[in-house]
Each structure stands twice: as structure tokens, then as C-alpha cells.
Amino acid sequence: MSIVQGTTGPWEMVIGLEVHAQVTSEAKLFSGASAAFGGAPNAHVSLVDAAFPGMLPVINGTCVEQAVRTGLGLKAQINLTSVFDRKNYFYADLPSGYQISQYLQPIVGKGEILLDLADGSTRTVGITRLHLEQDAGKSMHDQSPTETYVDLNRSGVALMEIVSEPDMRSGEEAAAYLKKLRAILRYLGTCDGNMEEGSMRADVNLSMRRVGDPKLGTRCEIKNVNSIRFVMQAIEYEAQRQVEILESGGTVHQETRLWDTGKGVTRSMRSKEEAHDYRYFPDPDLLPLKLDPAMVEKIKATLPELPDEKRARFIRDFGLKAYDASVLVAERASADFYEKVAKGRDGKLAANWVTGELFGALNRLGKGIESSPVSAEALGSLIDLIADATISNRIAKDVFEAMIETGKPASAIVEEKGLRQVTDTGAIEAAIDQILAANADKVAEYRSGKDKLFGFFVGQVMKATGGKANPAMLNDLLGKKLKG
Amino acid sequence: MTQLTHLSITEAVTRLAKKEFSAVELTAAHIKAAERGQAETNAFITTTFDLAQEQAKASDARRAAGTVGALDGIPLGMKDLYCTKGVRTTAASRILDNFVPTYESTVSQKLFDAGAVMLGKTNLDEFAMGSSNTTSGYGNVVSPWSGAEPSKAARKLVPGGSSGGSAAAVAGRFAMAATGTDTGGSIRQPASVTGIVGVRPTYGRCSRWGIIAYASSLDQAGPLARTVDDAALMLRTMAGFDPKDSTSVNQPVPDFTTATGQSVKGLRIGIPREYRIDGIPAETNALWDKGAAMLRDAGAEVVEVSLPHAKYALPVYYIIAPAEASSNLARYDGVRFGVRVPGDNLISMYENTRGAGFGKETRRRILIGTYVLSAGYYDAYYLKAQKVRRCIRNDFEEAFKSCDVILTPTAPSTAFAIGEKQDDPIQMYLEDVFTVTLNLAGLPGISVPVGLGANGLPMGLQMIGRAFDEMTLFKAASALEKAAGFTATPPFMG
Numbered sequence: 001m002s003i004v005q006g007t008t009g010p011w012e013m014v015i016g017l018e019v020h021a022q023v024t025s026e027a028k029l030f031s032g033a034s035a036a037f038g039g040a041p042n043a044h045v046s047l048v049d050a051a052f053p054g055m056l057p058v059i060n061g062t063c064v065e066q067a068v069r070t071g072l073g074l075k076a077q078i079n080l081t082s083v084f085d086r087k088n089y090f091y092a093d094l095p096s097g098y099q100i101s102q103y104l105q106p107i108v109g110k111g112e113i114l115l116d117l118a119d120g121s122t123r124t125v126g127i128t129r130l131h132l133e134q135d136a137g138k139s140m141h142d143q144s145p146t147e148t149y150v151d152l153n154r155s156g157v158a159l160m161e162i163v164s165e166p167d168m169r170s171g172e173e174a175a176a177y178l179k180k181l182r183a184i185l186r187y188l189g190t191c192d193g194n195m196e197e198g199s200m201r202a203d204v205n206l207s208m209r210r211v212g213d214p215k216l217g218t219r220c221e222i223k224n225v226n227s228i229r230f231v232m233q234a235i236e237y238e239a240q241r242q243v244e245i246l247e248s249g250g251t252v253h254q255e256t257r258l259w260d261t262g263k264g265v266t267r268s269m270r271s272k273e274e275a276h277d278y279r280y281f282p283d284p285d286l287l288p289l290k291l292d293p294a295m296v297e298k299i300k301a302t303l304p305e306l307p308d309e310k311r312a313r314f315i316r317d318f319g320l321k322a323y324d325a326s327v328l329v330a331e332r333a334s335a336d337f338y339e340k341v342a343k344g345r346d347g348k349l350a351a352n353w354v355t356g357e358l359f360g361a362l363n364r365l366g367k368g369i370e371s372s373p374v375s376a377e378a379l380g381s382l383i384d385l386i387a388d389a390t391i392s393n394r395i396a397k398d399v400f401e402a403m404i405e406t407g408k409p410a411s412a413i414v415e416e417k418g419l420r421q422v423t424d425t426g427a428i429e430a431a432i433d434q435i436l437a438a439n440a441d442k443v444a445e446y447r448s449g450k451d452k453l454f455g456f457f458v459g460q461v462m463k464a465t466g467g468k469a470n471p472a473m474l475n476d477l478l479g480k481k482l483k484g
Numbered sequence: 485m486t487q488l489t490h491l492s493i494t495e496a497v498t499r500l501a502k503k504e505f506s507a508v509e510l511t512a513a514h515i516k517a518a519e520r521g522q523a524e525t526n527a528f529i530t531t532t533f534d535l536a537q538e539q540a541k542a543s544d545a546r547r548a549a550g551t552v553g554a555l556d557g558i559p560l561g562m563k564d565l566y567c568t569k570g571v572r573t574t575a576a577s578r579i580l581d582n583f584v585p586t587y588e589s590t591v592s593q594k595l596f597d598a599g600a601v602m603l604g605k606t607n608l609d610e611f612a613m614g615s616s617n618t619t620s621g622y623g624n625v626v627s628p629w630s631g632a633e634p635s636k637a638a639r640k641l642v643p644g645g646s647s648g649g650s651a652a653a654v655a656g657r658f659a660m661a662a663t664g665t666d667t668g669g670s671i672r673q674p675a676s677v678t679g680i681v682g683v684r685p686t687y688g689r690c691s692r693w694g695i696i697a698y699a700s701s702l703d704q705a706g707p708l709a710r711t712v713d714d715a716a717l718m719l720r721t722m723a724g725f726d727p728k729d730s731t732s733v734n735q736p737v738p739d740f741t742t743a744t745g746q747s748v749k750g751l752r753i754g755i756p757r758e759y760r761i762d763g764i765p766a767e768t769n770a771l772w773d774k775g776a777a778m779l780r781d782a783g784a785e786v787v788e789v790s791l792p793h794a795k796y797a798l799p800v801y802y803i804i805a806p807a808e809a810s811s812n813l814a815r816y817d818g819v820r821f822g823v824r825v826p827g828d829n830l831i832s833m834y835e836n837t838r839g840a841g842f843g844k845e846t847r848r849r850i851l852i853g854t855y856v857l858s859a860g861y862y863d864a865y866y867l868k869a870q871k872v873r874r875c876i877r878n879d880f881e882e883a884f885k886s887c888d889v890i891l892t893p894t895a896p897s898t899a900f901a902i903g904e905k906q907d908d909p910i911q912m913y914l915e916d917v918f919t920v921t922l923n924l925a926g927l928p929g930i931s932v933p934v935g936l937g938a939n940g941l942p943m944g945l946q947m948i949g950r951a952f953d954e955m956t957l958f959k960a961a962s963a964l965e966k967a968a969g970f971t972a973t974p975p976f977m978g
Contacts (some may be wrong), residue, residue, distance in 0.1 A: 047587060051815040053580070054567045054589060054694040056729050086811050088857070092830055097814020148830070150819065279857035281866060284701035284808050286730050 002169040003211060006243045010211045013239050014219075015174050015204065016166035017231075019181060020159045021191040022135070022199035023066045029134050029158035030057030030100060037197050041140075041151035049156040051095035056285050059084075063158040064289065066190040067107050067132050069299050070160055073188045073306055074127050076111025078296050082131070084286045088279040093137035093150050101161075103280045106131035107289065113164075113184070114308050115176040116326045125177055126165030135159050160191065166205065166216065171232035178202060178228050179330065183307045187332050195227050202231055207252070208242045217242070218252040222266050225259045234259040238266050310335055318347025327355050333369045340376035345383050353379060357397065361404050374403050382410035392471055395419050422468045425477065428461070431469065432481050435460045446482055457482070488513040489657040489978060493558055493714040496660060500547065500557050507547070507557025511540035511601050514559040514658055517978030518603050521628075521658035524976055527649040529564045529622045530572050531604035539601040546599065554721055556599025561653040561662030564605035565612055566592045566705075567694040571602075575696045576610045576620040579816045579823050579841025589694025590729070591663065591705045591722045598721045603659055607649030610843045611813065612670055612698040615915035616905070617648025619845040624902050625649050627678060628656035628974035631939045641899040641941070644674030644915075650708045651678040658978035661709035661718050665695060667702045668801050669894075669919025672931035672946055675708055676894035679933040679942030679972060681715045681961070682708045686951045687926035688733030689719075691726030697812040699805035700731070702923045712932065712962045716740035719954065735952050743955040744962035749783035751960060754887030756791045759918065761896075768893050768943065771935050775891055775945040778934075778967035779960070789883040789890065793875040797921040800876070802913060803856050803869040804924070810853025816841060848909065877925040880948075889960045890948040892918050894931040898941035922948045930961045933970040942972060 004011045028035050031048035048055045071078050083105040086098040108130035115123045137155035139148050162181065168174050182193035182200060193200050207219035222238060225231045242252050256275070257266040282288075305313070307329045314325040314335075328351065329335045342350035358379065362372060382400060385391045391399060391414055402413045414420055422428060435457060436443050446453040457478055462469055488510050491499070496510060515533045522528050536559060543557035567573045567585035574580045588596070596602075609619040617625040627643040643652040647664030651674035654662050664671040666684035675682025683706045690705040697703060707718030720741060725734040755776055760769065776786045818824035818837030825840045827833035842850070856865035883890060895915060905911040922929045928951070931944040945964065949957035 050820055052587075052821065053573070053575070053583070053585070053696045053815070054587075054692075056693050058728060058730050088811050088814060090814065090817065090834060092817075092819050095815060095820060097817060098811050277859045279811070279854065279859075279862075281807060281811070281857055281862075284699070284731075285697075 002173070004208070004239050004243050006247045008247050011208045011239075011243050011246070012211045013169055013235065014166045014207045014209060014216055015168035015170075015235060017164045017168070017174060017177060018203040018205070019162045019178070020201045020203075021162060021185055021193070023063045023132075023158035023160055024190055024192060025060060025062045025066060025158055027060050027062070028156040029060055029063050029132065031156050033156065035157045037199070039153055041149070041153065043153060045152040045155065049095065049152055051097075057100060057283070059286065059289065060158065063132060064107070064291070065295070065299060066158075067130060067160055068291065068296055069188050069303065070162075070185065070190045071108030071111065071130055072296075072300050072303055073184050073190070074108070074111035074113060074130065074162075076127055076130065077109035078291065079105065079107055079109055080291045080293060080296075081105065082107040082289045084132075084283045084289065085280045086283045089276050091136070091139075092148060093139045093152070093155065095137065095152065095155060099134050099136065100283055100286070101133035102131035105288075107291075113177060113180050115173060115180055116311075117176055118172065120322045123173065125167040125173075128163040128165055130160055130162045133159050133161055166207075171235040174204065174235055175228050175232050178231060180307065183330055187304055187306050198226060201226050204231060204234055204238070206235060206238050206242070208239060208246060217246070218254050220252065220255055220257050220266070222257045222259050223269065230259055230261060233264060234266055237264065241266065304332075314347075318342055318351065320347060320351050324351045324355055331369065337369050337372070337376045341380050341383065343380075345380060346387065349383055349386070350380075353383060357400050361400075365404075373407050374400070378403060378409055385410055385414060389421055389423065389470060390414065391419055391421050392467070395421070395467055419468060421470045422465055423470045423473060425473065428465070428469050428473055428477055429481075431461050431464045432457075432474075432478055435464060436481060443482065454478070454482070489517045491660070492711045493555070493660050493709065493717055494711065496558060497555075501552075507540040507543035507601065508537065510557055511536050511559050514603055514660070517656075517658035518653070521653065521656045521978035524978075525626045525628055525643070525652045525656055526623050527561070527607055527625055527652040527656065527658070528604040529574055529576060529607050529620075529649070532571055532602050533604070535571070536601045536603050539596075543599050543601065553597060553599035554717065555595060557601060558599070558660050559601045559603050560595065561604060561606040561650050561659035562592055562602050563608055563647055563650050563663045563665060565608060565665050565696045566663060567696065568592055568602070568605065571605065573605065573696070574622065575612070576608045576622055577816070577841060577843070577846065578621040579837070581621075581823050583822050585694075587694060590691035590726045591695065594721055594724065595663070600721075603653075606647070606653055606662055609646035609648065609670075610846050611696065611809070612646040612665055612667055612703075613809070613845050613849055614645040615669065615673055615912055616642040616900070616902070617645040617674075618642060618902060618906065619645075619843055621843055625652050626902065627899055628652055628976040629678060629899060629941055630975055631941060639901040642677070642902050644677040644895070644899065646670040647674050647682075647708060651675060651680060651682070654678070654708050654710060655680050655974055656976055656978050657973075661707055661714055663705060663722070664708050665698075665703055665705050666923065667698050667805060668923050669916040671706045671708060672919050672929055672944070673895045673915055675931040676933070676944030676946075677899040677942065679944070679970065679974070680708055680710050681712055681933065681965070682706065682931045683715045683719055683954075684923070684929050685719055685723060685954055686733075686928045688731055689723045689735070689928070689952070689954070691724070691729040691732045693726055693728040699808040700812060701808060702801075702805055712930075712958060712965045713741060713744050715930070716744055716958050733952070738955055740954055740958050743958035746959045746962070747783060748779060748960055748963040751779075751784045751889065751956070752887040753779050753784045753786045753960070754789035754883055754890040755786060756789050756794060756883065756890060756892060758791050758794045759892045761917065764893070765897050767937050768897060771943050772891070772893050772945060775934050775964060775968070779891065779964060782963045782967055784960070784963070787887050789887050791876070791879040791883055791921065793872060793879050794921050796872045797876055797924055798913060798917050800869045800872045800924060801916065801920040802852070803865050804873065806849040806853030807857050807866050808853070810850045810857065813842075813846070813850055845909075873924045876921060880922075880925045880927060884950050888950075888956055892946045892948070894918060894944040894946040898937040898939055898943055918946060927951055928954050928957055930957055932961050932964050932968065934964065934968040935970065936972055942970070
């Protein structure tokens with residue numbers, strides 16, 4: 001859907017994203033106060049966070065390591081020297097009157113992210129930079145009819161601002177970018193990616209141009225969109241809005257806009273002329289941040305296998321289809337679960353069970369893979385019962401449902417319910433004989449050429465055996481009997 | 485008993501140890517003097533006499549138990565820029581009129597840990613912005629000195645600034661020493677015009693944690709005292725690495741008191757030729773020459789050095805310091821602490837609060853700072869100033885290849901009268917012309933009283949040292965002090 005059809009011709013979207021990802025860390029970026037989500041208002045505030053006179057920032061080494069880890073995960077350049085700047089503006093929830101950020105010299109430079117698109121294709125999106133900065137507090141306008149209250153729990157919490165190149169061409173690509181970025185951050189353990197709690201927020205930069213035009217149009221920035229769905233909706237809306245302006249001979253004005261979730265529209269927040277002059281300058285309370293190359297190497301050596309590598313390995317080692325592999329590696333927990341199930345078993349069969357039955361059941365139960373009522377080992381044992389012909393694939397689905405409900409192991413359920421597959425030739429033959437005798441007319445029809453009735457006989461015999469007849473043996477014996 | 489207030493710290497420490505008098509007695513004498521001194525000079529914004537008596541009692545108890553610190557029982561003034569736990573801290577600004585910190589600055593804590601007694605929070609220029617102590621929100625400080633000329637004797641003189649209250653209290657003999665801060669000369673210039681010793685150490689030597697910031701890349705804590713020995717003792721206690729201040733430097737703190745009294749034979753004293761500035765009174769230059777001669781006589785070698793970019797120091801300072809100040813002072817917004825003047829909305833609350841809370845000079849510097857950081861002006865002012873700052877630093881590195889200490893005047897002239905230079909900020913800013921250079925380079929400096937002007941008012945000379953080489957600086961300063969033999973005292977002594 002990268003092309004918007006206007007009345008005067010097709011238009012192309014050009015999208016870049018700025019993502020604010022909260023660094024996973026016990027303490028804040030420049031103070032020892034807790035960075036935990038929630039808590040009573042102003043429960044996690046140090047004197048530094050509240051900008052009391054004489055207070056000074058001290059960089060949290062963990063946050064720096066997390067930024068480096070993220071940079072390495074994005075295959076990006078790590079800048080051994082970076083500088084913290086002050087971004088000056090007044091607001092009630094910005095205690096010091098400036099945000100400590102990195103402006104001209106960020107800690108991480110150019111990198112890239114590989115998008116997995118729905119059609120199985122991939123696309124590379126450039127990362128421009130990643131820098132560390134502080135979050136602001138929260139103004140609460142709903143506590144009193146006349147006053148605004150301020151909660152500084154978030155004030156000073158470490159954020160990574162991850163800026164992409166304007167490489168995306170559709171809402172779907174933007175969504176794929178956010179999903180992939182979130183997956184990488186979660187794999188790395190550098191951000192929990194929780195958009196509902198605000199630990200990941202996106203600003204969307206969007207401009208439109210005629211298809212084939214190499215020149216970029218004027219962009220608008222849509223601030224603080226807090227779900228992937230809203231990002232797609234905001235892009236859709238904003239693209240239409242800009243095309244309508246351009247086609248009616250107007251000009252798009254560079255401005256900052258807001259996504260109004262309720263009305264499903266973007267609204268102007270401030271124009272370029274009204275934009276703040278942030279008066280950036282290097283923070284004199286902090287020396288330039290110098291990284292020890294050995295520290296960077298150490299982090300590099302402990303990076304986990306990331307989604308792209310894992311996906312490639314799943315395809316290579318387990319013979320999975322690209323799509324299934326992508327689904328499995330989207331979350332590290334799913335991938336780990338799958339790998340346990342697949343180990344020493346048929347990888348494709350394991351993938352079908354995990355992405356099909358298991359994901360379906362979890363979805364229905366509203367549970368995550370971490371709290372799955374069926375463990376990877378238990379699911380593996382079930383697959384083993386199929387492999388050694390103890391039960392059929394179809395019976396296995398019933399057993400799986402029972403496992404989900406009761407939490408019992410597959411073997412116990414099979415024994416309890418007597419679901420063991422019938423592999424005794426005599427028993428199957430007897431059942432076939434009985435069915436053929438009872439349906440002599442159909443047997444005659446079959447023999448006169450109505451091949452399709454074979455399925456009918458299989459069904460009848462299965463019914464008679466309670467579904468337990470070994471399907472392969474049944475097919476074989478039935479074929480012989482019908483041939484007469 | 486009044487004699488107790490005339491002792492140096494070094495003498496007092498010895499005599500306290502001999503139990504010739506107690507800390508309670510020493511403190512009582514100073515409180516008595518400070519009460520008179522306060523009426524005369526307005527050196528304090530807040531006096532803490534009750535606290536001082538308690539601290540003195542505790543000091544005597546420690547002495548009885550045999551566990552005294554380096555400054556045990558010594559009554560000091562604390563510049564009201566240092567946050568003191570439970571004691572109102574204003575930075576001489578009405579915007580902090582009701583601010584009582586719940587924390588103690590690192591440097592004041594170190595002094596208390598060494599047993600020091602605090603007489604009160606000394607007056608200063610608002611947020612340390614000034615050279616006359618006339619920008620304080622709590623009234624001018626009047627120098628204990630007055631002119632010798634009969635027609636002008638009645639004039640009230642400035643004690644210099646911004647550490648004017650500290651200088652007045654030490655010169656007026658109602659504090660044995662005091663803390664100051666020096667961003668562009670705020671310790672050395674008041675020391676010079678009140679006839680005492682003032683030290684600004686190397687940037688990073690003392691922790692800035694808990695000291696209200698004016699211009700973070702230039703601010704340093706330091707002592708004002710009546711002798712070089714006392715200043716060395718004070719600084720030894722105040723200095724030290726602090727992990728809470730990212731710009732503090734992890735360097736061992738030598739015992740500066742061992743440097744004083746040592747021979748300066750062979751020490752190379754640099755005289756920067758660019759410091760001969762048009763319009764500087766002849767007696768200032770004459771004193772400078774005299775100082776150089778004294779050191780030569782003491783065995784030092786006097787050499788000419790060059791600081792070619794020194795002439796840009798003042799304008800560079802008046803770009804960088806206000807730029808940082810404009811940002812540092814944004815936190816005084818009426819939201820979380822200090823004074824709030826309500827308004828119809830957030831913006832008007834800010835305007836009302838900051839309009840009422842900040843004095844004229846503070847507002848002027850915030851405006852200058854905001855301007856030089858603005859889009860379109862940043863490169864021409866702030867960035868250019870940073871580049872020149874680097875050149876100034878390089879000048880010193882070059883100069884220190886051929887000398888060990890640089891000698892210059894501290895202030896252009898003796899103290900001026902309150903109200904003078906008030907209408908012309910540029911004239912006022914020129915007070916810092918000799919002192920700001922080293923702040924931009926992060927170097928240590930000391931002002932030593934050397935003589936009196938024709939008007940009978942004290943004049944000091946400044947010495948500048950290499951980074952973290954305060955030892956050499958104290959050695960040279962001590963030699964100059966000995967040679968100058970400055971013994972003049974102000975007409976008013978508490």
C-alpha cells in the first residue's frame with residue numbers, strides 16, 4: 001500500500017521514525033533513583049531529578065552499556081567519544097529547565113534494521129543514530145480544577161532515541177520496522193518494548209512525493225504515537241491529508257502534529273515558526289563520555305543471537321519456511337520454546353504445532369508463551385507419540401486440548417482415555433469387514449468406478465474404531481479389501 | 485578577649501591545643517565581633533550564632549576526648565552559595581528567600597568534619613554575579629575599610645565581589661576565614677580590595693556538589709583567609725575528589741601547608757607583557773613591579789612571558805558565563821522550591837516569579853546568556869568564545885614552559901565606593917580583567933595583600949599556577965607575603 005492514488009496521479013510516502021525506548025536499568029540516567037514504572041507520584045525522585053540547587057548529574061554506567069549493546073545489535077557504529085548537551089526549555093515537569101540529551105555527538109552512529117515483510121520479502125532500513133537522553137516528568141491536569149500537579153517519577157529516566165533514515169514507504173513497513181526494532185531491543189534486554197506503559201514511543205516523520213520524483217517533499221512530524229496500530233492509522237490519515245493539500249495546489253507546512261486517538265486524525269501542535277529554540281550547548285556538568293574499546297568488545301562478545309541470525313538458522317537447520325521462521329523468532333521466548341520442542345524431533349512438525357495449536361490456544365487463553373500451560377517438554381512428548389505411531393495426528397489434537405485443560409502429560413491422557421492407536425491388523429480388518437458388509441451397495445458403486453467413496457469407507461471405519469485405527473494401515477488394508 | 489579575633493588560624497589551632505582558651509571562648513569572641521560587624525558591614529545574610537555555640541561546645545568535647553580535626557573550633561563564615569543542611573541558603577537571591585536545604589554541600593561537610601564552626605552564611609552578589617556585592621538581594625556589604633582622604637573617609641566602600649561578605653568578615657576580624665567561590669575572580673578580587681588572601685584552586689580540585697551553580701565550567705570553591713598559611717590549611721580541608729561531581733578530579737591532595745615558607749630560589753616568575761593595560765592606575769603597575777622585585781630579591785628569577793589571547797578573556801568570559809548561567813538558573817521557576825508568585829497560567833507564573841525573584845544583574849546575565857545561545861547567534865558568540873577559550877588555555881601552556889608561576893595585579897585598583905560603576909556594567913565587568921583569564925583555563929590563582937594605594941586602601945597581587953600545582957603557588961605566595969609584610973588593618977574591626 002505504498003502508493004496513494006490521488007486524483008492527479010500516484011503519490012509515494014516517505015517515512016522516517018524516531019523511537020524513544022526506555023533503557024532497561026534499575027536506576028535513572030544521572031541519579032540513583034529507581035527507574036521502575038508506576039509507584040505513588042513522586043516516590044522515585046532524587047534531589048538531582050527534582051533539580052535542587054547545587055545538584056549535579058553523574059552518568060549511570062549501566063545505561064551507557066545498554067546503549068552500546070543496542071548499537072551493536074543494530075550493527076551500528078559505536079562512537080568512543082560522545083557529548084551530552086542541554087536542551088533548554090521551560091515546562092513544569094522539566095525541573096532543571098533543560099533536558100540532558102546528545103545533540104551533535106551521539107553515542108551510536110549509523111546502523112541498519114532488516115524488515116521482514118508479510119510477503120516473505122525483506123527490506124533494509126537505515127538507522128541514522130542512537131543517543132541517550134533523560135525523560136521528563138508528567139504533568140497531571142486532572143487532579144484539581146484549578147491547578148496542575150507534577151509527578152517526577154519519570155523525570156531523569158534513561159531513554160534511547162533511535163532515529164531511522166527516511167527509508168520506509170508504507171504504514172506496513174513502519175509497523176514492520178517497529179516490530180523488528182522492538183524484537184531486537186527485547187532480545188538484547190535493553191528495553192522491554194512495552195508501548196502501553198510508554199517504554200517505547202514513536203514520532204513519525206512523513207512527507208509525500210510524486211512517484212518517481214527523487215526530491216523529498218515537506219514533512220510533518222507526528223509526536224508520541226504509542227502503539228503500532230496507531231502508527232499505521234496516523235500514517236494513513238496523514239498521507240491522505242498531505243495528498244489532498246498538494247493536489248489542491250496547496251503547500252504542506254513543516255510542523256509538529258499530534259495523533260488524536262479518539263477522532264482518528266492528526267492535529268497541528270506547533271508550526272516551524274513556533275518551534276522552540278532549544279539553545280543546545282554542551283552540558284558543563286558532564287565531561288565528554290569516553291568509552292573504553294575493551295568494554296565495547298566485551299559487550300560485543302556477549303551479544304545474544306539476534307532475530308535475523310536466529311531466523312536464518314531455523315530455516316537452515318530445521319527446514320522452516322521463511323514466514324514460519326519469522327513468526328517464531330519475533331519473540332525470544334517463542335524461539336527458545338520452539339527450539340526446545342524441535343530439538344531431536346522433526347523441525348517442521350514442531351513448528352506446525354507451536355505456531356498452530358499452541359499459539360492458537362494461548363491466544364484463546366490470552367496468555368503469553370512464558371505462562372503456557374503446556375511446557376516445551378510436554379509438547380515434545382506429544383509429538384513423540386505421533387512420531388512413534390502411538391497416536392494419529394488427529395487424535396493428537398484432542399490430546400493437546402486435554403493437556404491445555406488439565407496440564408497432564410500426553411502419555412497419561414492417551415492411557416486414561418484409551419486413545420492408543422490400533423495397529424493390530426486383525427482388529428482393523430475386522431472393522432473393515434463389518435463396514436463393507438453393512439454397506440454392500442456402496443461397495444458395488446465403488447467397484448463400478450466411484451473412487452471418491454474411499455474416503456467414506458475410511459471415515460466409517462475410523463468412526464467404528466473411535467478414531468484410533470492407524471491411518472496408514474487402514475488405507476492399505478481397505479484398498480486391498482475393496483479391490484476384492 | 486578581643487585579641488582572640490586577631491589570631492591567625494595557625495596560631496589559634498596551636499593555642500587551642502595548649503588549652504590556652506576553649507573553642508567556646510574563641511567562638512564567643514567572634515560572635516561578639518560578628519554582631520558588631522554585621523551592624524557595620526552587613527556581611528551575613530543569615531547568622532547562625534546558636535549553631536556556632538553548639539559546634540564550639542562539641543569541639544571542646546572532642547578536644548577533651550582527644551579526637552580533634554584540622555580546623556577544630558575555628559569560627560568561619562560560609563558563603564551563602566553553599567547549601568547547608570537545615571540552614572537557609574539564598575545565593576543572595578530573593579527567589580530562594582525561603583529555601584532551606586535538606587542536604588550539606590560536600591565542601592562545607594568537609595569543613596564540619598574537620599571541626600569547623602559556622603558563624604553564618606555570608607553575603608554575596610546575587611548568584612555570585614558581580615564584583616562589588618551590590619547586586620545582593622539582601623543589601624550591600626560595606627567594606628570594613630574606608631578611604632584615608634578626609635573628604636572621602638565617610639564614603640562607604642565595596643568589599644569587592646562576589647564573595648564580598650566573606651571578605652568583609654575575614655578582613656573585619658569577625659571570622660577567622662571564610663569560604664568563597666570564584667567564577668571570574670570572586671575570591672581574588674574581594675581579597676585584594678580588603679587586604680586579605682584569597683585562593684581559587686584548580687578547576688576540579690574542590691567538589692561543586694551542593695554549591696549553587698553560576699557558571700559550571702568556571703565555578704570553583706576556595707578560601708579567604710588572612711594569611712597564606714591559613715588559606716593553605718583551609719584549602720587542604722576543602723579539596724578532594726567527589727564522585728558526586730563528574731568534573732571533580734581524582735588527584736591526591738597534598739598538604740599545602742608544607743609548601744609555605746620554602747625558598748623560592750630559582751623559581752621562575754612569569755610577567756605577562758599583555759597585562760600592561762591602558763587605563764590601569766600607575767600605582768597598580770608600580771605595585772606589580774615592586775612585587776616582582778620582592779620575589780627577585782628572595783631568589784626567584786623574573787622572566788617575561790606572553791599571553792597573546794588574554795585581551796579576549798573578558799569578552800569570552802561574558803559570553804560563556806552568562807550562557808551557562810541562563811541554563812543553570814532555569815530551575816528557579818517557582819514550581820518545586822523557593823518563592824512562587826502566582827499567575828493566571830504557567831507562563832505568567834514563571835514571569836511573575838522570576839521577575840520578582842531575580843535582581844537586575846541576574847536578569848541581565850540571563851538575557852545575555854539566552855541571546856548568545858540562540859539559533860543564529862550560537863556560532864558567532866558561544867562557539868567562537870569556546871574556541872578563544874581554547875587559545876587562552878594554550879597560551880598558558882606555552883607560558884608555563886618558561887616559568888613556574890605568573891605574577892599579575894589582582895584588581896585594576898583599590899576598592900571603589902558603593903554606587904560607583906553602578907550605571908555602567910562594562911566598567912563593573914572590567915574589575916575582572918586580570919582574574920577571569922585563569923578561570924577560562926581552569927588554573928589555580930591566589931591573591932596576596934602587598935601594599936596600600938595612595939588612598940590608604942589595600943592592593944593585592946595575583947599569582948597563577950599550573951593545573952594542580954597549588955604547592956608551587958603557595959610557596960611563591962608565601963614568599964611574597966613575607967617580603968611584602970602587609971600588616972595594615974581596616975579602621976573597622978569587629
